[in-house]
Amino acid sequence: MKQLLSGQNIIKSYGVGEEKHRVLNGVSVTIGSGEFVSIMGPSGSGKSTLLYALSGMDGIDGGEVSFEGRKLSGLSDDALSDLRRSRMGFVFQQPALLKNLNLLDNIMLPQMRDRRRNVRQLNQKARDLMEQMGIGNLAERDITQASGGQLQRAGICRALMSEPEIVFGDEPTGALNTKTAKEIMELFTKINRDGIAILLVTHDPNIAARTERVLFLCDGEIVDECRLSKFTKWDFDNRVGEITKRMQKIGI
Numbered sequence: 001m002k003q004l005l006s007g008q009n010i011i012k013s014y015g016v017g018e019e020k021h022r023v024l025n026g027v028s029v030t031i032g033s034g035e036f037v038s039i040m041g042p043s044g045s046g047k048s049t050l051l052y053a054l055s056g057m058d059g060i061d062g063g064e065v066s067f068e069g070r071k072l073s074g075l076s077d078d079a080l081s082d083l084r085r086s087r088m089g090f091v092f093q094q095p096a097l098l099k100n101l102n103l104l105d106n107i108m109l110p111q112m113r114d115r116r117r118n119v120r121q122l123n124q125k126a127r128d129l130m131e132q133m134g135i136g137n138l139a140e141r142d143i144t145q146a147s148g149g150q151l152q153r154a155g156i157c158r159a160l161m162s163e164p165e166i167v168f169g170d171e172p173t174g175a176l177n178t179k180t181a182k183e184i185m186e187l188f189t190k191i192n193r194d195g196i197a198i199l200l201v202t203h204d205p206n207i208a209a210r211t212e213r214v215l216f217l218c219d220g221e222i223v224d225e226c227r228l229s230k231f232t233k234w235d236f237d238n239r240v241g242e243i244t245k246r247m248q249k250i251g252i
């Protein structure tokens, strides 16, 4: 499998002076093209920090992150923003959509900065994605009149607008009920089958069990890793059981 994203020996601290504390303590991670990976760990272990470091959203204090063989530290701020906008997608726990725009406009907005794409193409792309994500009839819907699941589907459409190589998700199902969370994970699975790599942070073994590989982070270090591809896709309970066992081992 071709390597897509690599973080080597990532170090990240927050605060200054006596308040300074190290959150990532030499973390190394490699994500292959089209892989589906989740990160688990206790609250405060540095999961989101790692996600933001790997996506270049946040700077790091030591180590190196490379995407498609390019070191992020060698890129200017503009080049890094361009890379994030064109090659990476982001889905957050709350999709942070703008209240004065309908769902369609919210989905199109981040790509409007890219002058290479005309508005008609963007509009068509957004409508196609909404159709694929099951909200094709909600293009003109005000965001205040959409459910949490519909908003998250719109958040996923927004992330896919640039046809990214990877989608990062920071607890993308964390604010949803079990049924809706399962539906959203089915969408992620579909996206992944189309060849897009996915890296998710989650607390929930039922969510991690739908990915191919789980990284366990504890006190800023990767302490375990679980490859799930050895299980067939049918034995979901085995996957959850294996993840839960590993969680217990590291005290989550």
Ligand SMILES: Nc1ncnc2c1ncn2[C@@H]1O[C@H](COP(=O)(O)OP(=O)(O)OP(=O)(O)O)[C@@H](O)[C@H]1O
Residues within 6 Å of the ligand: 014, 015, 023, 041, 042, 043, 044, 045, 046, 047, 048, 049, 050
């Ligand atoms: N911007 C920041 N400034 C200062 N400290 C921060 C900042 N962001 C995170 N932290 C601290 O870094 C540590 C790791 O935070 P992070 O959000 O990465 O953990 P997490 O594993 O994702 O936690 P959770 O599961 O609770 O979301 C925590 O102690 C947190 O308080």
